[in-house]
Amino acid sequence: EHSLALLQSAQLHSMIRTVYLRAQPEQLIKRMQPTENRPSLTGADPVREMRWIFDERDELYQSLADITIDVGTQSVDQTVAAVLKSLDES
Template sequence: MSKNLVLIGFMGVGKGTIARALMKETGLVGVDCDDLIESMENRKVKAIFEAEGEEYFRALEKKTAKWLEKSVKNTLISTGGGFYKVKNLHKIGKVIYLKSSFEGILERIKSSANSEKKLAKRPLLSDMNKAKALFDERDPLYKEKADIIINVENKSIDEIIKNILQEIK
């Protein structure tokens, strides 16, 4: 495969978890956009949001997207929930939307071993009504951007990986 795979989806859907499992299965190298931004800024995403606001963070995502397009090949890229908005998304690679219901995502987070930490690091999940409205707004946009849609709800990681591998062959 000579193209990047770009995982998109709502925060907490499991993009990082799926990326790590897919890396093991395929031997691809992986990068996480939020990790790249945190390294670039030398601070956590939550701290960036609190100090500079969402607009500043989205500008960092655009900068990251430009770098990915120019510099990264044959890589699995896990994105933040709002990364789908970058204009060059399809120039970066094949876009895979990991889809779940809002309730399914909350259940996934709550059932994880470090659920408190996972909720705390997602500033946009601090208000559940706003988060649900954001999910409802983004879901059709994720579908629109996706080359491949993988339903991850109530599926094991192995099932999800198998579905992705079938779709990308």
């Protein structure tokens, strides 16, 4: 809660801009496949765990973000370009 309060305070005073890089859980799982050393947070099936976390946090993240960018199928370069473009336009 303290982190959330700090973030909201900084946003109110125009000290920061927040960008939510949004991707569906299935897309995130595909990106994580090569990484076998990433531990599960809950011990659950990775897809279910990712879906649960997404469902729990997505609405909050969107409400806090100044900009939301769907990055599910974008490369890193495409994501960076989209972030820079969005920041320039806002």
